[in-house]
Amino acid sequence: DTAVSQTPKYLVTQMGNDKSIKCEQNLGHDTMYWYKQDSKKFLKIMFSYNNKELIINETVPNRFSPKSPDKAHLNLHINSLELGDSAVYFCASGARGQQETQYFGPGTRLLVL
Amino acid sequence: QKEVEQDPGPLSVPEGAIVSLNCTYSNSAFQYFMWYRQYSRKGPELLMYTYSSGNKEDGRFTAQVDKSSKYISLFIRDSQPSDSATYLCAMSQGFGNEKLTFGTGTRLTIIP
Numbered sequence: 737d738t739a740v741s742q743t744p745k746y747l748v749t750q751m752g753n754d755k756s757i758k759c760e761q762n763l764g765h766d767t768m769y770w771y772k773q774d775s776k777k778f779l780k781i782m783f784s785y786n787n788k789e790l791i792i793n794e795t796v797p798n799r800f801s802p803k804s805p806d807k808a809h810l811n812l813h814i815n816s817l818e819l820g821d822s823a824v825y826f827c828a829s830g831a832r833g834q835q836e837t838q839y840f841g842p843g844t845r846l847l848v849l
Numbered sequence: 850q851k852e853v854e855q856d857p858g859p860l861s862v863p864e865g866a867i868v869s870l871n872c873t874y875s876n877s878a879f880q881y882f883m884w885y886r887q888y889s890r891k892g893p894e895l896l897m898y899t900y901s902s903g904n905k906e907d908g909r910f911t912a913q914v915d916k917s918s919k920y921i922s923l924f925i926r927d928s929q930p931s932d933s934a935t936y937l938c939a940m941s942q943g944f945g946n947e948k949l950t951f952g953t954g955t956r957l958t959i960i961p
Contacts, residue, residue, distance in 0.1 A: 740892075767947070776857075777935055779893070779951040792948050826892055830947065838949060840885075840892035 739763050740841035742827050748847045749817055757812045757844045759827030768810035769828040769838065770802060779826070785810050786832050817848045852876050855938055855952030863960050868925040872938035872952045875919065879940040882914050884923045887935045887954065897923065928959045
């Protein structure tokens with residue numbers, strides 16, 4: 737009964753490929769997030785969706801496109817992968833207005849060769 | 850200059866010692882302050898959160914916020930080897946702007 741789950745856990749791919757990462761939460765939260773953690777462990781927000789509506793978009797290249805089919809899912813599609821996209825991507829969910837309740841998934845380790 | 854500054858460490862202390870972890874920040878609009886713990890190859894997990902200035906205690910953990918100095922701290926008493934992890938401070942402005950801005954994290958090792 738994992739609260740926030742992500743698939744896949746590991747993703748190794750070639751430059752130029754397109755890949756997707758899926759995220760699901762069973763906490764009943766209305767807001768979901770994508771964060772990127774670089775090799776120095778710096779965690780930075782990329783996107784946030786509230787009730788399927790994009791509310792935060794942090795100057796992320798438009799090769800990254802989040803998609804939220806419903807409140808419980810937020811997927812991340814990445815086109816034309818670049819070496820610099822290698823990182824750990826974390827999905828999180830929370831209740832709008834309750835920032836202290838953001839729960840993180842286990843992360844997807846992406847390596848672009 | 851980053852909005853949130855945190856000494857990356859690494860920090861090594863003997864078991865049983867008191868650990869002090871700190872962050873400074875520049876954005877006076879931050880109102881919510883959180884500490885996350887991240888074990889190797891895992892997602893961050895919320896440890897403590899405080900609203901505005903003051904102290905909050907939970908077991909061996911105490912979080913302090915001094916908004917006038919833009920400085921927050923996390924104290925760990927009677928440190929255990931299981932406390933070995935990376936500790937990330939995070940902050941947000943409040944309702945309508947809940948995005949978390951993180952520090953770079955401090956890697957802590959408790960030596961048995």
